[in-house]
Amino acid sequence: MGSLLRSVILLVAALNVLSCHASLIDDIISALQNAVDCASCHAIALPALQVLAKLGNDPFVTVLTDICELTKAEDTDVCVGELSRSGPILAHALRKFEPFGTTATKFCEATLGLCQQPPVTPFNVPFPKPMPALTSTPPTTRRPPFKVVHLSDVHIDRNYTVGSDSNCTKPICCRNYADHVGPITEPAELFGNHKCDSPPDLAQSLLSAIQEFGSDAAFAIFTGDVVEGTWDTWLVNSSNTAADLQEWNSQMLESIGLTVYPAVGNDATPVNSFPRNTTVTTIGDAQFVFDVQSLGWEQWIGGVAAQEVHDISGSYGAVVPGTQLRIISMNTQYWYKQNFWLYDQNNQVPDPNGLLAFLVSQLQAAEDAGQRAWIIGHIPSGKSDFPHDQSNYYDQIVQRYKNTIAAQFFGHSHKDEFEIAYSDWNNQTADTADSIEFIGPALTPTSGNPAFKLYDVDPDTFEVMDMKVYFTNVSDPTFHESPTWQLYYSARESYGPLVDPILGPEDALNASFWHRLTEVFEQNGTAFQLWNTRLSRGGAVSSCTGDCIQTAICDMRAARSENNCDVTSPGIGLRRAVQEDHAKQQDSDCEGGRLRRILAHVMASRDTLSE
């Protein structure tokens, strides 16, 4: 009965659509091409897309898929796969907001790059207690530091096939595709290729290196992203994603012999897509991620925290046994511009799924118990893909609990970098610097040389005393037989002597230190270029001179995203990206799913499409 009704509805919809399909395609293409700035995004692009979305998910997906194929944005299988997965989420959002409201502006910014983010919507995060006048955080007793391993963004492609072509027309190569034609031009090697995500053998090599250099570590943190090609979702479904997550948990368990404190990354189906717990939906749900990780992580984080992973959308807090350190692992996907589920209402939701409130409760518990806290998560709070609203609210929490938070750790950018928070954002000095985020690096060779970090940590203050990066060089001829891992640099050794005053033996690599280092970068071009090379472990260096240096330093001083110096260029940034080759496209700043790229391609298709 139900299925008969459904068939009738589908038939009616199909008939309706057939009659006006061709003109719909023209309308959408011309609307996307004529949207050139924020005003025309609101006035032209959104109304056209909303008309289409209101016809239903199926027509929306069909029309956009046809457009994707017609403009040759991607191969047919990619168009079909991507839009069948992401299309319904976009259509759902487009049906829910007014074309001239704040959500609409945010949507234009995130999907088409045509608006800037609107001003922060004022919201005061509620706190259970005021900040204590006196801090009770323990001073160091100068005991020897302990070691902690930090790994991130492994992006393992379980379908990586040695000998397949690393030069292909798909968003992800090094696989055997049925429609591959012609001879193999650049065969994929055993341990990986700069154009492709990590083969399982490279992941195993990383875990062996961690055993070698970090066998005496107290524990490891993993800041997310397991599944291949975060930007490519056209083949992945929830069964594949769940299997990949489980396999990586097992691999870590078997191979590194350390307790791991993990964080949820972008891995959902489709990628980045985590509906709010109040969203009524029959299409896609991220709870399977929390179910899988609750089970997979319990052995490391304990039963209470595992229950939190299940109940609190993937976030948890756990005190490291035998210490006064509380690790708070946040699922940052509800604070992510490319999670298109978040655009499905006109009213701004300050705290989706109550995760900011959860962070406050964890930090308050740490403060009450005289503990120090580490926040770990996937997306650093200062990135341009972290919404200004949620970043501002997040910073309110960091400022309230700055004496409890000893350090923060993130991934996502695939780069070895850092971000600083300040008590006075209008007066950024070593004295007002008060919290530090350590970021990346990644395993996947798409963004440079595979790497991980080892920290030396003070056992009383839990502040970082040294940060050492280990890497393997993909360009080294021996890499393809057997990757050699080695120390790349020590931040204390390399940067400590440069700052003024020189870093003393008992000084931590705290926010004040990193701020002083940014002052060095302003003065010393050699030191800045060293940092710029190290972003990708020398594996994918892009030149940075002039204004680029100012922007890079501004971004280091911006753990609150409204303070970064990244500007969304009306269409242009996206349009340029389409012309770049696949390896370049996979640069993480563009990491927003294939969908955004397809739309950009259509916008740019004015010249290539014969009308």
Ligand SMILES: *[C@@H]1O[C@H](CO)[C@@H](O)[C@H](O)[C@H]1NC(C)=O
């Ligand atoms: C990936 O591998 C699985 C099993 O090995 C196979 O079923 C699947 O078709 C492969 N997918 C691709 C895209 O090659």
Ligand SMILES: *[C@@H]1O[C@H](CO)[C@@H](O)[C@H](O)[C@H]1NC(C)=O
């Ligand atoms: C990559 O493949 C294309 C055809 O698919 C070919 O034209 C090009 O020469 C190949 N690149 C290399 C470096 O072999």
Ligand SMILES: *[C@@H]1O[C@H](CO)[C@@H](O)[C@H](O)[C@H]1NC(C)=O
């Ligand atoms: C996901 O895709 C695989 C093939 O890659 C298939 O075997 C499986 O049934 C699919 N799962 C779901 C939930 O659609």
Ligand SMILES: *[C@@H]1O[C@H](CO)[C@@H](O)[C@H](O)[C@H]1NC(C)=O
């Ligand atoms: C859903 O999110 C709200 C905050 O938006 C939170 O208060 C509530 O506890 C959440 N419910 C569940 C079941 O996670």
Ligand SMILES: *[C@@H]1O[C@H](CO)[C@@H](O)[C@H](O)[C@H]1NC(C)=O
């Ligand atoms: C900026 O901060 C420094 C250090 O805390 C302080 O000495 C100075 O007076 C502040 N300047 C302004 C304009 O607030």
Ligand SMILES: *[C@@H]1O[C@H](CO)[C@@H](O)[C@H](O)[C@H]1NC(C)=O
């Ligand atoms: C960082 O350490 C220095 C020296 O040990 C100290 O003077 C400064 O207050 C610290 N800064 C922060 C933000 O903890």
Ligand SMILES: *[C@@H]1O[C@H](CO)[C@@H](O)[C@H](O)[C@H]1NC(C)=O
């Ligand atoms: C990696 O190896 C290549 C080739 O030997 C060399 O030119 C490059 O400097 C190495 N990179 C680093 C970061 O050591």
Ligand SMILES: *[C@@H]1O[C@H](CO)[C@@H](O)[C@H](O)[C@H]1NC(C)=O
């Ligand atoms: C600038 O940085 C380089 C590289 O770290 C260092 O060798 C040099 O001594 C620095 N110069 C000054 C004037 O501090």
